[in-house]
Amino acid sequence: MTPTDHWAAVAQRLGTDLFLDLQPDPTLSAHGRGAQLRRSLTTELRAAISDGRLPAGTQLPPYRSLAADLGVARGTVSAAYAELIAEGWLTARQGSGTVVAHTSTPSVLPNTRRKPDGPTHDFSLGAPTPSLFPRSDWIAATRVAITDAPHSAFGPGDPQGNYELREELSRYLARVRGVRTSPDNIVLTTSVHSALVSLCSNAVDGALAVEAFNMPFHRASIEAAGTPTLPIPIDRDGADVDTLSDGAYSDARAVLLTPSHQFPTGVALSPGRRAAVVAHARSRGMYIVEDDYDGELRYDREPIGALQGLAPDCVIYTGSVSKSLSPAVRTAWLVVPDAVVEPLVAAKGPREPDASIVDQLVLTQLIRTGAYDRHIRRSRQFYRKRRDHLVARLRDVGVDTGGVSAGLHIVLPCRPDAEDELLATAWRAGFLVFGLSQFRHPTAPPDGRGGIVVGFGSPPDSSFNADIDALAGLLAAFT
Ligand SMILES: Cc1ncc(COP(=O)(O)O)c(C=O)c1O
Incomplete structure (x- = not known):
């Protein structure tokens, strides 16, 4: 069976006449392939729901059986489902499984500041990772x-x-x-x-x-x-x-x-x-x-x-x-x-x-x-891992962050006169990041600081590693 036949068979399980063009890349490592499959599955399901190929009320297969069919980890499919549930495309109810939600477009995106054609790499500030909500x-x-x-x-x-x-x-x-x-x-x-x-x-x-x-x-x-x-x-x-x-x-x-x-x-x-x-x-x-x-x-x-x-x-x-x-x-x-x-x-x-x-x-x-305490401990572990990955990946490309001891964002310092160009390049490339000067009080005198501010809670789990790789690539080109 060719890869395309395999995915077409999977698509059959999701609903009649639905073809999901997932096209796994056989050259990727197992880890990279999992992340790519999850992204493709999420994107294709979103598209299938929004253009009506998967109408409201359509029942999706349990993620265990879909994962078995795809030959991927259960977590890959459950993460894709969780992301679409968080975004409002799908709903999950005890006893009735996962179904396509009754609004064909989500009424409220997790980040309401995100435009419909929003950033490719969302490093916005001020919010925890929505899928962590207990x-x-x-x-x-x-x-x-x-x-x-x-x-x-x-x-x-x-x-x-x-x-x-x-x-x-x-x-x-x-x-x-x-x-x-x-x-x-x-x-x-x-x-x-x-x-x-x-x-x-x-x-x-x-x-x-x-x-x-x-x-x-x-x-x-x-x-x-x-x-x-x-x-x-x-x-x-x-x-x-x-x-x-x-x-x-x-x-x-x-x-x-x-x-x-x-x-x-x-x-x-x-x-x-x-x-x-x-x-x-x-x-x-x-x-x-x-x-x-x-x-x-x-x-x-x-x-x-x-x-x-x-x-x-x-x-x-x-x-x-x-x-x-x-x-x-x-x-x-x-x-x-x-x-x-x-x-x-x-x-x-x-x-x-x-x-x-x-x-x-x-x-x-x-x-x-004690559920609140447990949630905070879980969140801390989750963000610590994200922080470690971010810091290590940036170190790989010669960007020393000096560590991030707390919180959900990091400031990557740069010369003040380089900030505008770095920011403009980042925005053109689809990164939602901020300039440190955007946070400066309008009457504060210049103090020789420049930088970009990056929120590492915002990227969805499904794309976090790829988003960080892309950020590292962007910064490497600037150093
Ligand atoms: C400096 C600062 N204070 C407070 C908050 C919490 O904001 P709020 O409780 O208004 O949602 C945030 C959230 O991003 C913040 O960045």
């Missing part, structure tokens, strides 16, 4: 949480958010991040983004000092809420907080920092600077706003506890499940000193919590049972 744990936790919840849980709710989740979080954040708080000092919200906007609108009166490199979308929303931002320089010890004593910062009533893992440069705030910023905040009556955006995703450096643990009186701490679980969950927390609770709660009104109480019940259950 679906079974979430379903099991939902069943218990909704069954056990008292009727009152489905009433209007506490404006600070569900009390049980605040209790679980106060214990969890103490254990994992060294945060010192109580449920009464926690306000639940939908995201770090909304937490920052709410703080600036209701609790921080005056300007906000921010790191010279930061998240532009957060900065824009803070400024749109009427809070001017003032950049402070960054060096290898993190934000240079001594500059806060300069007259230029006299209007600043708070300083926003990412102390455990500066975004996006990746440095940690040194112990000396941690002590200095706390002393400065106390002496000036300022707040430190700590964005602990990926505090749990650390790989091989000593854990760095939250700054909040040093100074619960003047640090406002915020975090969310956007990186640890999914940005689709929309659950985040603010841990605030006593004086900040009241203005935040008053701004919400006497009834309305900001975020979904139903999701808060589920998350409570997930944390309580």
